[in-house]
Amino acid sequence: MSGFKRSTLRAGVLAVALALGGAGSALAADLRLGLAADVSSLDPHYLNIAPNVAMSAHFFDALVNVDADGKLVPGLATSWKAVDATTWEFKLRQGVKFHDGSDFTAQDVIFSLDRPAALTNSPGPFTAYTRQIVGKKIVDPHTVRLTTAAPYGPMALDVSSIFIVSKKAVEKASTDDFNNGKALVGTGPYKFAGFKRGDRIEAVRNDAYWGGRSAWDKVTFRIIANSAPRLAALLSGDVDAIESVPTADLSRLKRNDKFRFEQKISWRTIFWHLDQQAGPSSFVTDKAGKPLAKNPLHDARVRKAISLAINRKALVERTMEGLAVPASNIVAPGLVGYNAALKVDAYDPAAARKLLAEAGYPDGFALTIHGPNDRYINDEQVVQTVAQFLNRIGIQTKVQTMPLSVYFGKARNGEFSMALLGWGTLAGDFGLRTLVGTPNQATGWGTWNWGKYSNPAVDKLIVSSLGSVDQSKRDGFAKQAAALALGDHAVIPLHHQYATWAMRKGIKYTARTDEFTFAHQFSPE
Template sequence: MSMIFSRLRAGVAALVVVGLAYGPLASQAAEFKVAVSGEVTSMDPHYGNIFPNNNVMEHVFETLVAKDSDSRLVPGLATAWKPVDATTWEFTLRPGVKFHNGSDFTAADVVYSLQRPATLTTSPAPFTTYTKAITEAVAVGADKVRIKTASPYPLLPNDLSAVYIVSQKATADFKTPDFDQGKGMIGTGPFKFVSFARGDRVMLARNDAYWGTKPAWEKATIRIITNDASRMAALLSGEVDAIENVPSADYGKLNQNKSFEVFHKVSHRTIMFLLDQERDVSPFVTDKAGKPLAKNPLKDARVRLAISKAINRQAISDRVMEGLSLPTGNLVPPSIFGHAADVQVEPYDPAGAKKLLAEAGYPNGFGITLHAPNNRFVNDSRITQAVAQMLTQIGIQSKVEAMPFSVYVGRASKLEFSMVMLGWGASSAEASSPMRALITTFNKDKGMGAFNWGRYSNAQLDNALEEALRTLDEKKREDLLKDMIRTVRKDTAVVPIHQQATSWATRKGVAYVARTDEYTLSQQFMPK
């Protein structure tokens, strides 16, 4: 393990970086400018459950249950929650909270916000993953909401940390395009929405009536700069005050100047590849001459294991990630509930991979195209290129097609590809999050498998997850989750690569508490 990553595991590391010298930090009334790396596709807080969108929503809207920098549950718009009986939870709402338009936050807004995701039937990444368990939500007076589930459901508070609360009166008649135009962008959060220029920026103004700690900045601008070099240049030139996802290639320069600081944290996001396991003919699997194969080799567990064995994860960590990743065979890092410590990284074994291919009937391999975003995860397209080279070495002739995430997610969700990269953060702070989103059999009605782009299906695992999601005994639930991770590894349901480390760089005089969930929140950058 590299020295850099060892420091990361010890906690937040503050490094010095090359750059221009700045004068004293501006006053509290200054505008704060931060550059993010992901393309924002929608302003509707219930339409596209993808990270760049949610990162913006965290400024404007709030959830009943919030999370701290280590993804632990803390009070949000609810000050307390408790189970009333086996299938009913009661949430006590925070008093005195107002929406940005001055109207009161009420229990009716909560009920409406929990119902709204199910109405957005064309969403490519639905929030119904977090609301499908709810059978009824009822206002109890002005300050309480009771939420019923069909069976015991201990994860409801975790799920509700992902569902944003909107004003019913202000948004009842609005559709997703209305939100993109700024209509309905009325939350209770620390910033008010000002404007959205697609592909460029989101502009915000401080909510001076905010119930919690008010931001240090009168204005905040979230610049959308997906290119690593351009984002770094914006910081060095003073165009922005902070950036996320510092390019790993620039870390060699970071010790040369004290004009900037960088903050790191190992995230709960696992980078992996999903393989088409449903179709008899897969669209981007060919013979060596480029002709479509009549039989999809990815349906064979031996082929999937061969692909996993062909990948040198430590080399990717050392050479592509500059040590800023933790190679893994798990779906979640060690800090997340349900991590199975006995599931180790798949050893790099190209000879074993070739043997498995021969046993599966592909002694000479085949051809495949790997698809990936080129502006979403740290070094996403470079990781994919490295994996393609490794697969080619065992006879799977591979090429890469990378594209902007806004295009990629739509096409991948329509199952247009054969082998796709995806990064998934354990948003519920336990292993059930990737299990129900990526691994369980796709079932739109149940809200399961929303991102199961490989269409892996295992009825036994589905049943185990359903049991885990209704099990109140934490030890039993943890054991079930660990067993599920072992099954995922045994079947090579997906091919995990690593957990990435996330980094933020700021101009001198600005501090940030690095977050496990990777959010870049203007309200949490502070002058020091």
């Protein structure tokens, strides 16, 4: 479908729905949410991607939770402290019950921390958060100590990513047992009621939840990845709220007093991974289509040229329609490791062409760039826009986009030369370890380092940052690592997204920097 036809369809949907005025029944005790991305698994340790993590938080708790501003708060642990540089102690919440009525225990914590390493078939493992733990000790029924081989500061942040499951319910379970509900026994605010893959997930309130009862008896999560149907579902009253509001319709929607909005600068940074291996790259050729013996993207001058070719101001204002800010870091402003001294690369196509010539490509080369078309705000348009910028400096650029379900697997296998990724993290050293750290299966480093970038000096600074219990020292090392890696254009940041929710009047939601949509944090006005 052409862009004109898509725009016309969207405008027609919006006009009809606005005419209906968001018709629907009065607010009931059931909540219906329109989600923008598919949930591929309900196993909380199987695939570390945001849609799955957000859904797991409804059924499970972690030892440490994260509030709307990205700050750590108590979860199943009421407190934590560093006993020494290699030992962390967590005090467990007492009186917590799993959905089946059994007691939450220290044994469940140990089992849950061990389980990610046991899932050897995971396409996106959680082991980066558990590999550093070399010892686990139950001090008493309500105290657990975790030890590391070397000093390690961000233990609490690590365990905030590991959901606690019932050892009894899960010990012999498969991932399929979670998807059918058999093993989906947590301590979270909702209990499992049904899962129809690609369509909906249903949950009912856990009346015994330690954090207090949700306002909603039942929640239905509708999977509506396409923007126009998701918007239509809100406006017609089929759902009560949606995430990822289509940018093209936001200003018109805001004029309708039957809806309200919540927005926040997201932790998610959108950036490019570039294949940095020296040999031929799959989607780099000369302009006649002949593969090149050497990979131009291996040269830091070429990577810098690509960055200078991108007009981020225009990208944010036009393609993103104001729902983003240009990025110079891989973490959002205000988070640990954000380096304010790093400036957004200026748009300078003349300098970009000069760098290409210095690198031995005065006439450029041909490149196909890849991205998803159903994951990030205007992702397909972002890829198209960047292709236009690269064409202007002599890089003959083609575009291929595809659904996330296909794209991620190919990208992680290194099948692309230049691939778009969005990543959200609450700390710079975490993001750097995962995205640009030298890949190492034994340590879990570089699990999302699609470009295979490797710099021992960057790795050393990340180790120093992660090993600092002192927060100020940790922040300083993380900033140094970011300066070195991004100065090398290990990845090319584009922008930080705004997260936007729209909902019917009568309900409210506190916008979250992590972009997660949590049913239990919606409430009646």
